[in-house]
Amino acid sequence: MVAEKSSKKLFNVTLRVWRQAGAQSPGKFVDYTATDVNPDMSFLELLDVVNDGLTRKGDEPIAFAHDCREGICGTCSCTINGKPHGPGHGIATCQLYMRTFKDGDVIIVEPFRARAFPLVKDLVVDRSAFDKIQQAGGFISVRTGAAPDANSIPVPKADADLAMDAATCIGCGACVAACKNSSAMLFVAAKVSHLGLMPQGQPERDRRVLAMVRTMDDAGFGNCTNQYECSAACPKLISHDFIARMNRDYLAASVKSAFQPVSLGGGGAG
Amino acid sequence: MAKLDSRIPSGPLADKWRKHKTDIKLVNPANKRKYEVIVVGAGLAGSSAAATLAELGYRVKCFVFHDSPRRAHSIAAQGGINAAKNYQNDGDSVHRLFYDTIKGGDYRAREANVHRLAEVSVNIIDQCAAQGVPFAREYGGLLANRSFGGAQVSRTFYARGQTGQQLLLGAYSALSRMVGAGGVELHTHSEMLDLVLVDGHAKGVIIRNLLTGEITRHAADAVILATGGYGNVFNLSTYARQSNATASWRAYKRGACFANPCYTQIHPTCIPVSGDYQSKLTLMSESLRNDGRIWVPKKKEDRLKAPGDIPEADRDYFLERIYPSFGNLCPRDVASRAAKRMCDEGRGVGESGLGVYLDFSDAINRLGENGVRERYGNLFDIYHEITAESAYKQPMRIFPAVHYTMGGLWVDYNLMSNIPGLFVLGEANFSDHGANRLGASALMQGLADGYFVIPYTIGDYLAGQKPGSRPKTDRAEFRQAEENVTGMTKRLLGIKGKEPVSHFHKRLGKLMWEYCGMARTKAGLETALQKIPELREEFWASVNVPGSAETLNQSLEQAARVADFIELGELMCRDALTREESCGGHFREEHQYEDGECKRDDQNFAHAAAWEYQGEGKTPLRNVEPLNYEFTKMSVRSYK
Numbered sequence: 001m002v003a004e005k006s007s008k009k010l011f012n013v014t015l016r017v018w019r020q021a022g023a024q025s026p027g028k029f030v031d032y033t034a035t036d037v038n039p040d041m042s043f044l045e046l047l048d049v050v051n052d053g054l055t056r057k058g059d060e061p062i063a064f065a066h067d068c069r070e071g072i073c074g075t076c077s078c079t080i081n082g083k084p085h086g087p088g089h090g091i092a093t094c095q096l097y098m099r100t101f102k103d104g105d106v107i108i109v110e111p112f113r114a115r116a117f118p119l120v121k122d123l124v125v126d127r128s129a130f131d132k133i134q135q136a137g138g139f140i141s142v143r144t145g146a147a148p149d150a151n152s153i154p155v156p157k158a159d160a161d162l163a164m165d166a167a168t169c170i171g172c173g174a175c176v177a178a179c180k181n182s183s184a185m186l187f188v189a190a191k192v193s194h195l196g197l198m199p200q201g202q203p204e205r206d207r208r209v210l211a212m213v214r215t216m217d218d219a220g221f222g223n224c225t226n227q228y229e230c231s232a233a234c235p236k237l238i239s240h241d242f243i244a245r246m247n248r249d250y251l252a253a254s255v256k257s258a259f260q261p262v263s264l265g266g267g268g269a270g
Numbered sequence: 271m272a273k274l275d276s277r278i279p280s281g282p283l284a285d286k287w288r289k290h291k292t293d294i295k296l297v298n299p300a301n302k303r304k305y306e307v308i309v310v311g312a313g314l315a316g317s318s319a320a321a322t323l324a325e326l327g328y329r330v331k332c333f334v335f336h337d338s339p340r341r342a343h344s345i346a347a348q349g350g351i352n353a354a355k356n357y358q359n360d361g362d363s364v365h366r367l368f369y370d371t372i373k374g375g376d377y378r379a380r381e382a383n384v385h386r387l388a389e390v391s392v393n394i395i396d397q398c399a400a401q402g403v404p405f406a407r408e409y410g411g412l413l414a415n416r417s418f419g420g421a422q423v424s425r426t427f428y429a430r431g432q433t434g435q436q437l438l439l440g441a442y443s444a445l446s447r448m449v450g451a452g453g454v455e456l457h458t459h460s461e462m463l464d465l466v467l468v469d470g471h472a473k474g475v476i477i478r479n480l481l482t483g484e485i486t487r488h489a490a491d492a493v494i495l496a497t498g499g500y501g502n503v504f505n506l507s508t509y510a511r512q513s514n515a516t517a518s519w520r521a522y523k524r525g526a527c528f529a530n531p532c533y534t535q536i537h538p539t540c541i542p543v544s545g546d547y548q549s550k551l552t553l554m555s556e557s558l559r560n561d562g563r564i565w566v567p568k569k570k571e572d573r574l575k576a577p578g579d580i581p582e583a584d585r586d587y588f589l590e591r592i593y594p595s596f597g598n599l600c601p602r603d604v605a606s607r608a609a610k611r612m613c614d615e616g617r618g619v620g621e622s623g624l625g626v627y628l629d630f631s632d633a634i635n636r637l638g639e640n641g642v643r644e645r646y647g648n649l650f651d652i653y654h655e656i657t658a659e660s661a662y663k664q665p666m667r668i669f670p671a672v673h674y675t676m677g678g679l680w681v682d683y684n685l686m687s688n689i690p691g692l693f694v695l696g697e698a699n700f701s702d703h704g705a706n707r708l709g710a711s712a713l714m715q716g717l718a719d720g721y722f723v724i725p726y727t728i729g730d731y732l733a734g735q736k737p738g739s740r741p742k743t744d745r746a747e748f749r750q751a752e753e754n755v756t757g758m759t760k761r762l763l764g765i766k767g768k769e770p771v772s773h774f775h776k777r778l779g780k781l782m783w784e785y786c787g788m789a790r791t792k793a794g795l796e797t798a799l800q801k802i803p804e805l806r807e808e809f810w811a812s813v814n815v816p817g818s819a820e821t822l823n824q825s826l827e828q829a830a831r832v833a834d835f836i837e838l839g840e841l842m843c844r845d846a847l848t849r850e851e852s853c854g855g856h857f858r859e860e861h862q863y864e865d866g867e868c869k870r871d872d873q874n875f876a877h878a879a880a881w882e883y884q885g886e887g888k889t890p891l892r893n894v895e896p897l898n899y900e901f902t903k904m905s906v907r908s909y910k
Contacts, residue, residue, distance in 0.1 A: 007621060021821070022821065038544070038545050038547065039658075040544040040545060040657070040658075041544075041545065041547050042549070042550075044549065045547045045548065045549050046547075048547065048549055048772065049547050051770070052770040052772055052773070054816075055770035055814050055816055055825065056768065056769070056770060056814070058766075058814070058816060059816065060816045060817045061816065061824070061825060063822055063824055065337070066511060066512075067336065067341055067343070067510040067511055067512050068341075068343060068345065068346050068510040068511070069510070069511055069549060069550040070346060070550070070552050072345050072346050072432070072435055073340075073341045073342075073343070073345050073346065073510060074340070074341065075336070075337070075341050091655070095655055097655070097656070097658070099658055120481060120822055121821065121822045124822065126337070127337060127338070128337065128338070128458065130338065131338050131339075131340075131446065131449075131456075131458075134442070134443065134446040135446045135447070135449045135450035136450060137450075138443055138446060139401070139443035139444060139446055139447040140400065140401050140402045140443070141447060142397070142400040142401055142444075143325050144318070144321070144322040144325060144397060144444070144721045144722070144725065145393070145397070145721075145722075146400075147393075147396040147397045147399065147400035147401075148396065148400065149396055150355070150395045150396045150398075150399035150400075150405075150413055151357060151412045151413055153399065153400070154407075154410065154411025154412055155407055155411050156407075156411050157407045157408065157409050157411065160404050160405070160406070160407040160411075161407075163402075163404040164404040164429060164430060164436075167404050167429075167436060167439065168430075168432060168435070170435075171338065171340055194402065194404065195402050198402045198404070200399070200400055200401070200402045201402050
């Protein structure tokens with residue numbers, strides 16, 4: 001069965017795309033004209049089409065990060081017209097559709113820019129700093145097989161719901177790209193709050209926030225100066241209230257770690 | 271001919287796993303650190319396996335092609351995870367979950383594996399809750415459940431519509447903990463391009479670093495593949511764009527048998543294709559069928575009319591008409607095929623003609639718009655985002671789409687393939703879902719394999735391998751495998767033809783959808799088996815892969831994956847042609863009851879077909895593992 005010609009009004013746009021062969025090469029904007037754009041196309045599908053055109057001409061296509069294309073994996077990472085993930089509200093780049101734009105628009109496409117996210121190629125950046133922060137403390141230490149029955153740890157519904165709000169973070173890094181200080185506070189606060197709100201997360205609560213914040217600072221992310229661009233750019237609209245919550249946790253943990261007596265303990269069991 | 275020994279333990283069904291755990295060999299704690307295990311893939315199965323094996327003391331190397339393990343496509347699963355907890359006191363039990371899964375799989379899964387899956391399902395929920403997975407809760411603080419297709423009990427645990435995300439982030443946190451502790455060496459942007467066999471055992475892999483192009487050799491005492499399914503053979507699917515079958519396929523070409531490749535699941539409620547540029551299909555949860563009514567116009571000439579202009583008398587609520595007792599809630603495969611038939615008759619709606627209406631106007635009249643919003647608001651929002659249409663004002667347009675593959679590499683009860691030392695977990699193996707998977711069972715299987723099966727069963731293999739006996743990577747086998755990889759890369763870059771990779775992927779997808787999709791025929795499959803090799807030849811003659819091998823080159827990555835998809839597509843058609851029956855997701859039009867239900871042939875096909883590679887250009891060998899139903903009675907699957 002052949003799809004018949006679309007009745008949608010097609011239009012043309014210019015993509016002004018950041019091209020950079022690698023971290024050490026100079027980068028520049030290059031203009032590409034996209035014709036017969038269907039408003040039902042996603043923005044990334046337009047990049048696919050432009051790339052196929054470049055390939056047919058023997059040019060190298062634009063490198064861009066993408067995978068699930070349904071707003072959940074956190075891979076896509078374009079700054080579009082100056083906004084991480086583009087002009088939409090509460091969506092990732094892959095959920096942006098061309099009907100947002102109009103005929104003749106010039107669309108400026110850049111990678112997420114931040115010191116802690118070094119550029120890889122064109123629109124692709126390296127966000128491995130986020131993994132490092134997780135490895136420093138973004139977990140509850142529970143060996144497989146050692147867990148008690150799930151219903152032996154009741155969690156008040158309100159706490160579970162709030163923890164879930166924080167846990168919806170997709171780790172895309174838009175918060176960092178949107179922040180003038182390139183701060184990762186929203187990302188870290190989301191994980192710290194998710195685990196800190198659950199009873200299971202209490203034993204490591206202090207240790208976790210101290211370790212994650214230290215790793216965040218070491219990775220070269222900036223500080224928070226309360227502009228909340230992070231929440232505005234977040235595809236999951238995670239609230240900046242979690243940053244305040246993390247600051248309280250961090251302060252409490254710092255004070256406690258300074259004054260609390262430390263066991264000389266040493267040695268394991270057996 | 272490969273020897274397929276399923277190694278199912280003897281004894282009563284409910285005792286097999288317990289007995290097996292006490293019978294199999296163990297590796298002592300001081301020796302575990304002398305073994306190195308490679309895990310490829312870090313979705314639910316891979317992350318949970320890598321974390322757990324490292325906790326046990328094994329040295330683990332984990333390879334993922336993503337930039338972070340958290341990106342794996344397990345993240346996109348919406349609905350939930352089944353477990354026989356019976357927290358609802360509604361009569362659930364391990365046996366009932368076992369039975370539902372066997373029946374749902376249309377009696378083409380292994381009883382012993384499925385029973386084990388049901389047994390460990392309860393441990394999964396405990397483990398995930400302890401990790402801090404924010405499952406939905408009741409006001410008393412206890413876990414909430416919902417019901418899902420194919421079950422008469424409420425056993426599905428969930429975290430809003432993002433259960434896969436939360437379970438994966440739980441497994442990712444366990445993995446991250448072990449990476450931080452030095453137990454797992456994590457390699458991101460690392461794609462496995464070949465498996466290395468030494469003396470017939472899997473002892474290593476060849477990896478390409480996707481950022482630098484560097485090719486490296488890695489030796490290990492055992493190799494685990496947890497690399498997901500192959501639905502992207504169809505090009506358009508609900509899979510992530512980069513989901514691929516390359517690791518499995520390269521293992522197949524090294525001798526691992528590929529079982530039941532024709533078993534694919536097609537989900538009835540997805541947003542239809544809007545144009546040729548389309549890269550992805552988005553699922554609309556099947557829960558919508560509880561309140562939506564599915565219809566198409568009775569007359570072809572009405573199909574482009576606004577749905578509101580088509581009077582009630584001219585609408586064909588075809589599911590209610592054909593399946594009066596089950597109506598809109600008939601099983602996934604039946605609903606999908608019926609929608610296809612309507613479109614084939616020329617009555618499909620939307621510009622492409624490939625869509626049917628899912629209409630909520632009755633529900634809105636009954637519950638009010640707010641009532642419908644409370645139940646399905648987020649789904650209506652997603653639909654609006656993609657189509658710019660409001661499902662409150664006009665019916666949704668939906669069409670079936672590929673979203674899971676039940677087939678995969680053949681494994682025994684220990685999850686080991688026919689290549690000793692090669693283990694396969696999660697969607698990449700074939701063992702638990704038979705010919706059709708039930709909703710909320712994929713997450714369960716991935717985590718069962720990774721957290722609770724492989725940590726025991728891998729010891730049975732490793733205990734037979736001398737500690738420290740893993741081969742050096744300067745051996746000829748490693749060199750030959752590396753040359754194989756670099757040779758293919760060079761060949762792809764050297765063609766410099768006219769068409770981009772996507773051109774061939776789209777054409778393959780259309781062929782597969784047409785001939786090996788929802789309904790298959792002998793003639794169609796024979797046509798596909800003629801056309802796919804032609805496409806393959808054309809691909810290798812005229813694909814254009816720009817750029818070089820020494821840098822990030824997404825065209826090159828995709829070219830190698832599509833080359834494998836083309837070959838795998840051919841095997842799927844061959845398998846579908848040979849399986850002269852209908853079962854679950856495999857529907858041969860020649861084999862159906864009058865009402866359109868699948869007509870199995872238990873006499874001749876109650877077996878898994880495990881295909882064995884025989885070399886390029888040669889017809890693969892079809893090995894058979896008989897499925898013995900000792901504890902359930904094989905019957906006609908009916909939900910009427």
